[in-house]
Amino acid sequence: MLLNSAMEMRTSVSLPWREEPRDPYRVWLSEVMLQQTRVAAMLPRYLAFVERFPTLESLAAAPLDEVLALFSGLGYYARARHLHAAAQAAVARGGLPRSSAELSKLPGFGPYTAAAVASLAFGEQVALVDGNVARVLARLLRIPGTAAEVRAQAWEVAPSLLPAGRAGEFNEALMELGATVCKPRAPSCEECPLGPHCQTRDGGDADAFPPPKTAPERPVIVWAAAAVTREDGSVLLRRHPQGELFAGTWGLPFCDAGGGIPRRSARQALEACGIRAPALRSRGEVRQTLTHRELRVALFSGTGHARERDDLRFIAPGKLGSVGLSSLLRKCLRACGIEG
DNA sequence: AAGCCGGGGTA
DNA sequence: TACCCAGGCTT
Numbered sequence: 136m137l138l139n140s141a142m143e144m145r146t147s148v149s150l151p152w153r154e155e156p157r158d159p160y161r162v163w164l165s166e167v168m169l170q171q172t173r174v175a176a177m178l179p180r181y182l183a184f185v186e187r188f189p190t191l192e193s194l195a196a197a198p199l200d201e202v203l204a205l206f207s208g209l210g211y212y213a214r215a216r217h218l219h220a221a222a223q224a225a226v227a228r229g230g231l232p233r234s235s236a237e238l239s240k241l242p243g244f245g246p247y248t249a250a251a252v253a254s255l256a257f258g259e260q261v262a263l264v265d266g267n268v269a270r271v272l273a274r275l276l277r278i279p280g281t282a283a284e285v286r287a288q289a290w291e292v293a294p295s296l297l298p299a300g301r302a303g304e305f306n307e308a309l310m311e312l313g314a315t316v317c318k319p320r321a322p323s324c325e326e327c328p329l330g331p332h333c334q335t336r337d338g339g340d341a342d343a344f345p346p347p348k349t350a351p352e353r354p355v356i357v358w359a360a361a362a363v364t365r366e367d368g369s370v371l372l373r374r375h376p377q378g379e380l381f382a383g384t385w386g387l388p389f390c391d392a393g394g395g396i397p398r399r400s401a402r403q404a405l406e407a408c409g410i411r412a413p414a415l416r417s418r419g420e421v422r423q424t425l426t427h428r429e430l431r432v433a434l435f436s437g438t439g440h441a442r443e444r445d446d447l448r449f450i451a452p453g454k455l456g457s458v459g460l461s462s463l464l465r466k467c468l469r470a471c472g473i474e475g
Numbered sequence: 476a477a478g479c480c481g482g483g484g485t486a
Numbered sequence: 487t488a489c490c491c492a493g494g495c496t497t
Contacts, residue, residue, distance in 0.1 A: 210481025245494045
């Protein structure tokens with residue numbers, strides 16, 4: 136009965152990766168893009184991605200740069216690197232593994248994604264818990280404890296709720312319910328198909344499950360960055376190395392400027408690129424809030440030339456779509472009057 | 476177990 | 487504007 140109630144949620148939206156018969160590659164791609172990202176934000180990128188890389192094999196054969204380009208602005212770029220690496224590993228072994236256990240061995244497949252692909256695309260009878268499922272179960276069953284404890288409990292309980300032979304449908308229905316009705320805040324309990332079964336609905340305290348997390352403090356990071364344009368209008372970009380924020384994507388040459396003089400720091404950043412003491416015009420400050428820090432970038436612009444390297448390229452504004460860019464870079468370029 | 480990774484939606 | 491959200495990897 137729980138199943139039937141929850142199932143009412145299904146098929147309320149038609150999304151391209153849900154077309155039957157399901158293509159495991161596309162189901163996987165959608166799950167990766169949906170990590171920490173809403174459907175509305177990722178849908179256009181998903182469509183562009185499958186158009187460029189319609190198959191697992193085409194993705195495996197692609198240069199990483201192009202994969203990152205298609206992830207531009209989505210954030211968490213490790214997802215793109217893992218996706219690419221996993222595609223190559225999968226092709227090398229003859230295709231995508233069909234079980235959750237085997238999928239887990241590939242980069243980028245954690246417990247959730249492995250179970251999602253296995254149940255949704257391959258029909259494996261395996262439960263999954265994402266933020267939505269954890270919240271739905273916490274309210275339905277009045278699971279006490281912190282968000283982390285609720286999450287662990289949900290993984291314990293979920294397998295026992297699985298209807299025989301219909302794990303995929305059930306998983307999808309629970310996630311759909313969490314996304315549309317059993318929302319983090321202000322849940323629409325009146326519309327909930329699970330209403331009679333829910334242990335928090337009558338109390339009206341569904342909101343309290345799971346309890347809100349305490350806000351983490353967010354240290355401020357200050358960068359000084361410079362947009363240097365060449366005579367032909369192209370702008371100097373530097374690839375963020377592994378271990379740096381925005382790793383793998385391209386950004387303006389920057390230097391940490393915490394406590395220092397921003398203009399001097401910007402000059403320093405350019406010297407590291409082989410540009411000596413150019414005239415720099417101040418372009419104000421761009422801010423970007425990340426999960427664990429607030430980023431403030433003091434911006435400068437100027438003209439100049441530099442020798443290109445593997446991690447240093449002049450890119451024409453019209454060609455910006457062909458490399459991986461962060462949203463931060465877009466903001467910075469806009470502030471400098473450079474439009475992609 | 477805790478910290479690290481972007482970005483956009485919502486109040 | 488301020489707050490909220492969340493999977494996988496690394497340490």
